[in-house]
Each structure stands twice: as structure tokens, then as C-alpha cells.
Amino acid sequence: YGREEGQKVQFRFDIEELLNSEDIARAQLRAFKVKGSRTKESPYRVSVFHVVGDGELAGSGERRHYLQNPFNSSTAIRLLDSQILESRQAHWVTFDVTKAVQLSQELHLATVSLEVSYTPVNPIEVAASSRGIRFTRSRGRPPSLVVYTEKPYPSPEDDDDRDTRNSVPFDDSTTYDVAATYCQKRELWIDFSSLGWNWIIAPRGFDAFMCTGDCGLPTVVSMKSKITNHAYLQAVMGSKHSSIPEPCCSPTKLKNMTLLYLYGSGYKLKSYEQMVVESCGCE
Known part of the structure; x- marks a missing residue:
């Protein structure tokens, strides 16, 4: 869950299922930053800290990396990551x-308790009405x-049941993701009347x-939908080189749809190809 206080927000995640798992190679906090309230906003430095009880660190060799929390003397904090972000942009951020x-x-x-704080890079330029950096906690x-x-990530060669799309299998022993943000099919209602396409008689709308x-790492490993071998390799390379974009979430199967519409002085019934998405994947 998350709790916001002034220029900081706190997140707590349940990791009990990880305590007896294999050694952890990497962990990321992913949060969606909402768009700022003003057209022009100053950049902010956003920092993520680990917050842990001071007594829980007793005897740990990691104690030297932690400082006493200035806002709570019973806890200690450690800087984990820091980035400069502009509040006017809305996008996913990874720490x-x-x-x-x-x-x-x-x-x-x-x-595990994490605290995300933000401070303006140029305080003098910050408008009084600026909301700073905000992260959404909505279900979506x-x-x-x-x-x-x-x-290691599953290799395409390790899959004995590869289908015609050469997909990489889902392996829930490797990745733990508490949010379903992977590539998937969602509703998109098409209303012909709102588009001004009044020559279409039926249907008047459809989903x-x-x-x-x-479609990036490590999400592609835990996604329930299929990905191509090429998309898997592109995601791996993209995680190492910022110049390489993530694979695209796109339809892998579509079906036809029949429309009845005005044609000259009469009507025409015609089947149009690839009108409705049946499944999605990363390509």
C-alpha cells in the first residue's frame, strides 16, 4: 500500500513468499507518474530510500550503509536510487x-518499506501552485x-511445446509481480454514430x-500472453541499452466482422477482415 505525506510517499510491499526462495538478482519499484497540473513545470530530483527498523539492523554487515531517519529515530534509511524527472510528463518510472x-x-x-521523496532542482523557479511529483495508486x-x-530467464530452446509463434513460456518461479501490467487485451468500444459514420446501418457499434x-523486462517473463523469440531478445537487449525500444504490445489474432451499410440507392452486406482483436502479444 502507499501513503503520501507532503513531498514524499511511502510504499510497503509484502514479500513473505520470497523469504525462502532463491537468491534475489534484481528488484525494481515501478510506479506511474501522473501529469503535472501546469503546462510548464520545473524538474525534480526523485529519490527512493529503504526504511527499516534500527533494531532489525543489529548485527547486520549492511548497517554501515544506513543512516538514522531524521523524521523517526527508531528507523534507519538508505538511499537506493535517484532520478531527475519533469512533473509535466506522465509515464512509468522504474527505480x-x-x-x-x-x-x-x-x-x-x-x-519491505520504501520511501520516495522529491525536491525541486531549481527551487526558485518552482511555481507556488506546482503539485510536484505525484504517483497514482489506482487499480489500473x-x-x-x-x-x-x-x-536465469527461460530460453526459447528450453520450451518443448513451442507453438507456431515460437513463444517463451510463463515461469512463475522466476518473477514475482504484484500488478498485472503485462501486455493484454482490453475493451475498446467503437461507436459509429460518434464518428459520424451514419451510413453504417448495423451494427451501430461493437467492441x-x-x-x-x-513488453519490457522483467515483465515479459511473467506475462500470461505469448511473445515471439525476437520480442524476447529485443526486451533483453533493451534492458541493457536505452537506445533499443521495448517490443510492442499488438494483436496476434484478429477476426472478421460483417457490416450492413448504405451503398448507392440501396444496401450492401460485406465482411471486413481483421476487425476484432482476439488475442495480444509482444512483437
């Missing part, structure tokens, strides 16, 4: 929180903790569906 999850696993802590785009272990969602 490296590997050290926090690794330590929580080592100390057998069932929850909730913050998530993505963790994957030392076990064409659409494909939307994340």
Missing part, C-alpha cells in the same frame, strides 16, 4: 531497489514491486478490443 529486497530477505522481514496502474531471482501493456 532499482535490489539492496532493500535482498536485505529484507536476509533478515527474514515479511515486508498501481505501484508494483518486481523481483526476479538468480535463476473491437485493443492491446495494451508492458
Whole structure:
């Protein structure tokens, strides 16, 4: 869950299922940053801290990396990641929180607490009405903790049941994602009347569906839909090189639809190809 206080927001994630799992290789905090309230906003430095009880660090070799929390003397904090973001842009943001999850696993802590704070890069230029940096906690785009272990990503060659699209299988022993942000099919209602296409007699509207969602690492490993081998390799390379974009979430199967519409002085019934999405994947 998340709790906002002034220029900081706190997130707590339940990681009890990870305590007895394999060694953690990497962990990420993913949060969706909403658009700012003004057309022009100043950049902010956004920092992520691990918050842990001071007593829980006793005897740990990691204690030297933590400082006493100035707002709560019973806890200690450690800077995990820091980025400069502009509040006027809305997009997903990823922070490296590997050290926090690794330590929580080592100390057998069932929850990991993260604090995200933001400060303006140029305080003088910040407008009084600026809302700063805000992260949504809605059901559609909730913050998530993505963790994957030392076990390597599944290789396409390891799949004995590859279909004609050469898909990479879902392996829930490797990735733990608390939010369903992967590429998937969602509703998209088409209303011909609202488009001004009044020559179409029937149907007056239909659900064409659409494909939307994340196709980058590590999400593609945990997604329920299929991905091509090429998309898998592109996602791997994209995680290492920022110049390489993520694969695209797009339809993998569509079906036809029949329309009745005005044609000259009469009517015409015609079947149009690839009108309705049946399934989605990363390509």
C-alpha cells in the first residue's frame, strides 16, 4: 500500500513468499507518474530510500550503509536510487531497489518499506501552485514491486511445446509481480454514430478490443500472453541499452466482422477482415 505525506510517499510491499526462495538478482519499484497540473513545470530530483527498523539492523554487515531517519529515530534509511524527472510528463518510472529486497530477505522481514521523496532542482523557479511529483495508486496502474531471482530467464530452446509463434513460456518461479501490467487485451468500444459514420446501418457499434501493456523486462517473463523469440531478445537487449525500444504490445489474432451499410440507392452486406482483436502479444 502507499501513503503520501507532503513531498514524499511511502510504499510497503509484502514479500513473505520470497523469504525462502532463491537468491534475489534484481528488484525494481515501478510506479506511474501522473501529469503535472501546469503546462510548464520545473524538474525534480526523485529519490527512493529503504526504511527499516534500527533494531532489525543489529548485527547486520549492511548497517554501515544506513543512516538514522531524521523524521523517526527508531528507523534507519538508505538511499537506493535517484532520478531527475519533469512533473509535466506522465509515464512509468522504474527505480532499482535490489539492496532493500535482498536485505529484507536476509533478515527474514515479511515486508519491505520504501520511501520516495522529491525536491525541486531549481527551487526558485518552482511555481507556488506546482503539485510536484505525484504517483497514482489506482487499480489500473498501481505501484508494483518486481523481483526476479538468480535463476536465469527461460530460453526459447528450453520450451518443448513451442507453438507456431515460437513463444517463451510463463515461469512463475522466476518473477514475482504484484500488478498485472503485462501486455493484454482490453475493451475498446467503437461507436459509429460518434464518428459520424451514419451510413453504417448495423451494427451501430461493437467492441473491437485493443492491446495494451508492458513488453519490457522483467515483465515479459511473467506475462500470461505469448511473445515471439525476437520480442524476447529485443526486451533483453533493451534492458541493457536505452537506445533499443521495448517490443510492442499488438494483436496476434484478429477476426472478421460483417457490416450492413448504405451503398448507392440501396444496401450492401460485406465482411471486413481483421476487425476484432482476439488475442495480444509482444512483437
